[in-house]
Amino acid sequence: MKLIYSVLILAFFALSLHAQKIPFQGKLTENGTALTTTKNITFSMSNWTETHENVQITDGFYAVVLGSITPIEGNIYNEAGEAILSVEIEGVQLDDITLYAPIVKPQMMSSEIKLNHPNDSLGALVNANNVNLYSEDGRKKVALDINQYGGGGLSVYDSAGANKAWLFPYGNGEHTGGMLSLYGDNGAWVGTGFRTWEANGLPFFHLEGYDVEHKPLVELQVNEVHDNTGSKISESGSLKLQSSADSQAGFDLGVKPNNNGDQFAAEMFLWGHNTPNFQFAGQSWDNINRPMLQLFGETSDGGGWYKTMANLSVSYEYGKTAEYGDLLLSAGNDDNQKTQVTAFGLWHSGANGSGINLYEKNWDNDLPIFELSQTSTATWPILQVQINKDWEGTEYPSIDLHNINADLFTQFTHDHLEFRDTLNTKININKDVIDFNSSNGSATFSKEHIIFNTPNGEMAKMSTVNENGTDRGEVILWDQNGGELILNTSTDFSAISSDRRYKSSITPLQNSLEKVMLLKGVSYFYRADKFPKKSFDTDLQIGLIAQEVEEVLPELVKTDKDGYKAVHYAQTVAVLIEAIKELNQKVDALTVENTSLKANLETAQANAAQIKVLQTQMLQLLSEVQSK
Structure with missing residues (x-):
């Protein structure tokens, strides 16, 4: 993809026609975005050209001194005081830039003053616009000039004639300020003045080394401080230290306001090779008087910055109305995995949501508690070991166990053991009592x-x-x-129990003998092997079949929830009594009939036989009554 560069000229200046150097500042964007990088930039005017390698560009801004590599010979400006500057960035040619001469070639007066050394060499040349001082070897040492705008400039040269210091007004006509530049050998530079290429024109002090040109290793300057709306609220100083290597390693010190813009605190960054290592600052979102130290690694936070691996701060506990220390440690691979240590406890969470906590219970007399949480799906810690206080103020220990859904609960204390679920079913055991409770009952x-x-x-x-x-x-x-x-x-x-006072709707039994005659007594063995829980006797049994009794006397049969039937044998006594009474009535009737029919032997014998049968039946019934 073709890259489109643009450059904005912020300021330029030529000290004099003799200085042959022009400080030049610009702003570089790539496809509309301000750059922060290094570039090789080639400048040319007429027959002059020079290339500045690895020019440091920060937020689009950069600065060079034209003529610092290849001297600019002669007067570069035309009669209109203009010069055309061509700029090429790594093979990409930008639009030409017109430079306007801030200093015109001085109009020499018809009269000038020359002062010579004892060896008759020129020592001083003075005219209306210039004062030049020369050494005995003819080399210029000091130049004092006045430009067409009334600004003065002072240049100082070493013994070899190389310019080592400039003092001059600097600006673009709308914003001006004094500038002092001091040069060492091979490009080292000390510069201080005012940033007239910015609207506020605030002062700065820069130091450059020898290794990399146009990259200040020390930046001390005054900046505007803005609130969240971008409005200026104050001014502050800043200090930046960096190395000449292709690295962001360095030190940044400045002043930052709180979110309200009414309080301030220092902020300091220590940078590694290309990521921040430390940040020292006040907590601008809370109380800027409370400090914070953050440690970063190389992990991105997903928002254009770096994830905080460790955060040491001073926080405030409103419940205690006291400040306290707070340390938060994070893992770069997972936002859930972190550990927090404060003056009141420790909280650790794993990547899967499991946790270890040790802290003071601010809701319970600040007594200690230790917790283990299984995963993020658990609604309650699965283990809690804590000190509690009862209503009488006595402290006691407890161990609480929960399942992952918190619907099963076990608690151990110094004097009891409790098991509980969410259905209010629980077991409570202490040295005196064991309690079982549920919604259906208790024991x-x-x-x-x-x-x-x-x-x-x-x-x-x-x-x-x-x-x-x-x-x-x-x-x-x-x-x-x-x-x-x-x-x-x-x-x-x-x-x-059979007291009359317990009973109501008392009705005599009817047709008992007829019903008894329908019953069938049997002998049997219980199926003990098929029903082991019933503990049936394995001996031969005598009794009735419940289903057969139910057909005749359903009142004597009870059916359980599983459909199995039982006979109230004791209640059969009342039926047998009434049956005997009915049988006795028949015996009495037959006896009367037998007395009246004695004359008829055959009839009497028949009656006697019937009586005998009835007697046999009665004896059988009596025998059954006695056996029950």
């Missing part, structure tokens, strides 16, 4: 008792009871309707 285990609760209240309690100096165990069972069963060593398991 408490202590040295004296075990209590089971549901949302409807206590459902079971196991405890030790002392009566008349004797300890015994006791179990109490309740239901939500107030039912209660007390089991202890005095409990009669054959007795079932």
Whole structure:
């Protein structure tokens, strides 16, 4: 791609027709962008040409002295006081530049004063516009000139006749200022004056070495200080030190305002070869009186600057109304990986979001806490070791464990262990009690008792009871309707609550004998191997089949949540009693009938046989009642 350069002439000056040197400043842009680099620049006028190599260009600005390499012979200006300067930058020819002579060739007066040395050589030549002093060997040593604009200039030469110092007014007509230039051998230069190529024309002091021409190694100058809107708010000094090598290594010292533009602090940069190493400054966004030290590497911050690898600063803790030291260390390969150390703690985060924290709890009496976080997906530290204070002001330690979703929690303290989840299910263990709690109920285990609760209240309690100096165990069972069963060593398991006061809607049983006759007693073995959790007896059993009983007397059958059925054998007693009574009524009726029919033997015998059958049935029923 073709590069298009442009140059802006900021100032130029020719001390006199005899000096043969012209300080020249310009601004160079490439495709509209100001350059910061080095370039080889060739200047030419008429038959004169010279090339300046590795000219330092900063923000587009550069400065050279024309004639410092190849002397400019004779008067370069035409009768109009103009000279055409051609500029070529590494093969690219720029538009010609017109130089205007600030000093015209002096019009010699018809009279002049000459003073000679004892050897009759010219020692001084004085006219209306010039004073020149010569040594005995005929070489000029001092030249004092007045130009057409009324400005004076002073040049000083060494014993060989080389110009070593200039003092002259400098500017472009609108902005002028004094300029002092001191030259050593082979291009070393000391310059001080005013930057008249800038609108403010503030003073500067530059030192150049011998190695690289036009690259100040020391820059001391006065600058304008601007606020965030670009408006001038003050002036300040700055100092820049750099080497002659092709490097940005150096030192920058200046003054920077805060964001409000009403306070100031010094700012210093120490540069490595091509990146900044250190920045010392006040915190302009917060309190500029609080210092900050930043260390940089070569890692970009993604915004045109460099990522801070270490930041040491003074910060302020509003909760404590106190200042404190703060150190932040970062990793160049990941924005998440960093460590912060302050007067109140340490915080470290890994690239995957894991973390290690050790700090004071500002919400809890500044007591210490240590935390481990697993990854960035964890909503709570998975481990916390801390010192706490209870409501009575007693301090105690605790260890808290969370899973990655923070829905499971374990806490160890000096006197208890707790397990908890987000459904409010928890287990709390201390030296006296073990508590189990959930939304469906709770259980408490202590040295004296075990209590089971549901949302409807206590459902079971196991405890030790002392009566008349004797300890015994006791179990109490309740239901939500107030039912209660007390089991202890005095409990009669054959007795079932049957007080009339407990009952309502009492109705006599009907057709009991008919229903009993539909029941079938059987013998069987339990399938203990198929239902090991039921702890069934393996001996031969006698009883009923629940499904068969349910078809006749459904009130005696209970079905659990899994569909398995059980028979209330105790309640069959009432059915058998009523069946016996019904059978007895039939026996009584047959007895009366047998008495009235004694005359009829056949009938009597038949009745007797029927009675015998009924008696046999009654005996069978009695036997079943007794067996239950």
